[in-house]
Amino acid sequence: MFKLNDRVAIVTGSGSPKGIGRTIALTLAKQGAAVVIADINKEGIADTVKAVEEIGGKALGVELNVTSKESCDAMVDKVLSEFGRIDILVNNAGISQKVTVQEMTLEDITRVFSVNMFGLFLCTQSVLETMKKQKYGRIISLSSVSAKRGGGVFGGPHYSASKAAVLGFSKNLAREVAQDGITVNCVAPGLINTEIWKSLPEADAKAVIDGIPVGRPGETQEVASTIAFLASEEASYITGEDIDINGGSHMD
């Protein structure tokens, strides 16, 4: 795979024990990057740091609330004082909620957008100055298949809308920083084999799998490997792109 030696990568939401973020952190660390494990979940941070160190990687745990500008700026300060640079930001922290438009409240949509879109904006804005000075950066954000086709087993309309907003925001930013050596891309996973998937009743799981040509949910490693590529120097001419990782369940 692509080498990320001497690169410094922040992965938000990487404290979830069985989540996509932890696999992303482990994958980037395996490729040689120092990884920043940034999450609102303190215990989860410690577990992921331990997991990275167990494979011989370098990790820094930082408590982060992506919805707070102060928290994002403080994280950047910590990372710079520890490593002196920031090469890669993976905006992975996200929340969802199953609800219909009729039932959804303004508080519901505000909460989901606060993390999935406004939090992503705040984290991204906090790293931009450093990446611009370096004339190098890779920003990769987690969108979702539900941004493109609506629906989704676990997410509501606010989740789909927030993940669609991530796509538009990223394309706009990709143009803004294209001449600063910074690329901005998204991945749009379909259903991934995380805890939430395992909680699905068997009949519902079968119905979902029937709609996936590959015939199974995706693995966190399949998302992380795509991100490792987008985070590499080799992906330098890819920007403003979004890559579907969904087993064929939606084809653009």
Ligand SMILES: NC(=O)c1ccc[n+]([C@@H]2O[C@H](COP(=O)([O-])OP(=O)(O)OC[C@H]3O[C@@H](n4cnc5c(N)ncnc54)[C@H](O)[C@@H]3O)[C@@H](O)[C@H]2O)c1
């Ligand atoms: N699991 C899937 O099938 C799937 C599919 C498509 C897209 N995604 C996206 O991938 C990303 C990861 O999904 P996952 O299933 O691993 O989720 P997860 O719930 O396992 O992990 C999300 C992490 O984000 C953290 N987080 C939540 N709010 C935060 C905040 N305010 N500040 C900092 N951290 C915060 C949580 O503590 C958690 O560790 C999300 O953006 C999700 O929308 C997931």
